[in-house]
Amino acid sequence: MKKLKVGIVGASRGGAYLKNYANSDRTEISAVCDLDQSKCEQVAKDLSLTDRQIFTDYGQFLNADTDIVVIGTPIPFHAEQAVQALEAGKHVLSEVTMANTIEGCKQVYEAAQRAKGKYMMAENYIYFGFIREWKKYIEEGRIGRIHYAEAEYIHDIRKLLFDKESGETFWRTYRPPIHYCTHCLGPLMYLIGDDTIVKATAAGNKNTIVPDLWPSTIDMQVALFETKQGRGIKICRSQVTPRPEPHTVYYSVYGTKGFLENTRHGKDVVGNRYFEGIDKQTVPFNCYENEIEAPDFAKNSHGTSDYYIAQDFLDCIEFDREPFLNARRAFELTLPGLIAQEAAVKGNVWLDVPQLD
Numbered sequence: 468m469k470k471l472k473v474g475i476v477g478a479s480r481g482g483a484y485l486k487n488y489a490n491s492d493r494t495e496i497s498a499v500c501d502l503d504q505s506k507c508e509q510v511a512k513d514l515s516l517t518d519r520q521i522f523t524d525y526g527q528f529l530n531a532d533t534d535i536v537v538i539g540t541p542i543p544f545h546a547e548q549a550v551q552a553l554e555a556g557k558h559v560l561s562e563v564t565m566a567n568t569i570e571g572c573k574q575v576y577e578a579a580q581r582a583k584g585k586y587m588m589a590e591n592y593i594y595f596g597f598i599r600e601w602k603k604y605i606e607e608g609r610i611g612r613i614h615y616a617e618a619e620y621i622h623d624i625r626k627l628l629f630d631k632e633s634g635e636t637f638w639r640t641y642r643p644p645i646h647y648c649t650h651c652l653g654p655l656m657y658l659i660g661d662d663t664i665v666k667a668t669a670a671g672n673k674n675t676i677v678p679d680l681w682p683s684t685i686d687m688q689v690a691l692f693e694t695k696q697g698r699g700i701k702i703c704r705s706q707v708t709p710r711p712e713p714h715t716v717y718y719s720v721y722g723t724k725g726f727l728e729n730t731r732h733g734k735d736v737v738g739n740r741y742f743e744g745i746d747k748q749t750v751p752f753n754c755y756e757n758e759i760e761a762p763d764f765a766k767n768s769h770g771t772s773d774y775y776i777a778q779d780f781l782d783c784i785e786f787d788r789e790p791f792l793n794a795r796r797a798f799e800l801t802l803p804g805l806i807a808q809e810a811a812v813k814g815n816v817w818l819d820v821p822q823l824d
């Protein structure tokens with residue numbers, strides 16, 4: 468197959484995809500766009516790109532010779548940039564979340580239905596080695612039918628919400644923690660399989676740790692969800708609560724025949740499992756020892772997940788396969804967080820999560 472040409476917009480987090488696609492024999496980086504000219508120049512230097520391959524203007528970047536556009540810009544730009552790239556005939560791999568508004572999610576979904584190219588949301592946490600391993604256990608029926616699932620993503624990123632010295636604010640300053648829900652809901656809904664969230668509520672609406680810059684500084688939010696098939700889901704999010712590294716990326720799934728959970732304490736510490744009929748009691752096990760192999764350049768603080776999601780998107784294009792994280796799933800994983808925030812503001816009411824036809 469001829470090499471696919473990749474353009475990347477947003478050269479900060481986009482750097483993970485720059486690295487993966489620049490080092491792949493299936494792809495080449497043919498264009499880079501960032502509002503910050505110096506970042507473009509740095510990428511050009513690192514990858515020997517010419518001045519004609521770097522852009523600060525997104526419209527001009529879309530006219531460059533690319534097959535794939537990777538969107539690594541702040542979330543408020545995702546909807547507009549994804550729609551424009553799809554309309555320009557590109558395949559789109561967009562960072563999480565799909566968009567920061569319901570309307571934005573709908574626009575991307577509709578553009579993806581009309582588009583020739585594929586759309587995929589880059590929810591990399593689904594590609595963690597242990598999540599993939601758990602999926603196999605679940606498909607083998609080891610824990611029966613999942614009836615409840617839970618996740619926590621507690622990451623103190625106060626320095627990314629505002630600059631303490633200057634008071635400068637950033638794009639994350641006004642993002643409620645629960646809006647950033649896909650690292651929690653992505654793996655849980657992948658493990659559950661064919662189901663969608665239909666109702667949402669949330670508790671936690673006060674910011675006492677950082678008493679301004681609401682809502683990003685809400686101390687902690689807990690959202691409850693109900694799925695179409697009657698499953699309960701709980702997720703917990705904070706961006707400000709003091710917790711030095713390691714931050715928590717915690718999951719548990721309970722089924723009719725057992726459960727699986729990883730640890731709240733980072734790598735190399737045991738999680739627990741129980742498979743009825745196989746285990747006599749709850750068994751501690753290391754969720755991280757079977758990290759999927761990947762080339763050294765591909766390993767980073769997200770394990771090998773960025774590498775595998777990048778490769779999976781290429782497979783979807785090459786073999787004309789619908790991405791698991793297509794626009795429908797991106798919508799179904801992003802909207803519950805937007806609705807949960809509305810529910811918290813309205814006084815912890817339960818709200819219906821809009822569904823696609």
Ligand SMILES: NC(=O)c1ccc[n+]([C@@H]2O[C@H](COP(=O)([O-])OP(=O)(O)OC[C@H]3O[C@@H](n4cnc5c(N)ncnc54)[C@H](O)[C@@H]3O)[C@@H](O)[C@H]2O)c1
Nearest residue numbers: 477478479480500501502503539540541542544562563564
């Ligand atoms: N999946 C993950 O694990 C993960 C991790 C971190 C960030 N993210 C996502 O990646 C995205 C970027 O996050 P970040 O931490 O790199 O943010 P950042 O603020 O550090 O960097 C954003 C970059 O985009 C550029 N930019 C901003 N607006 C632009 C525009 N309109 N056009 C072109 N360039 C623009 C900025 O100059 C900057 O270089 C967000 O969507 C975030 O949610 C995902």
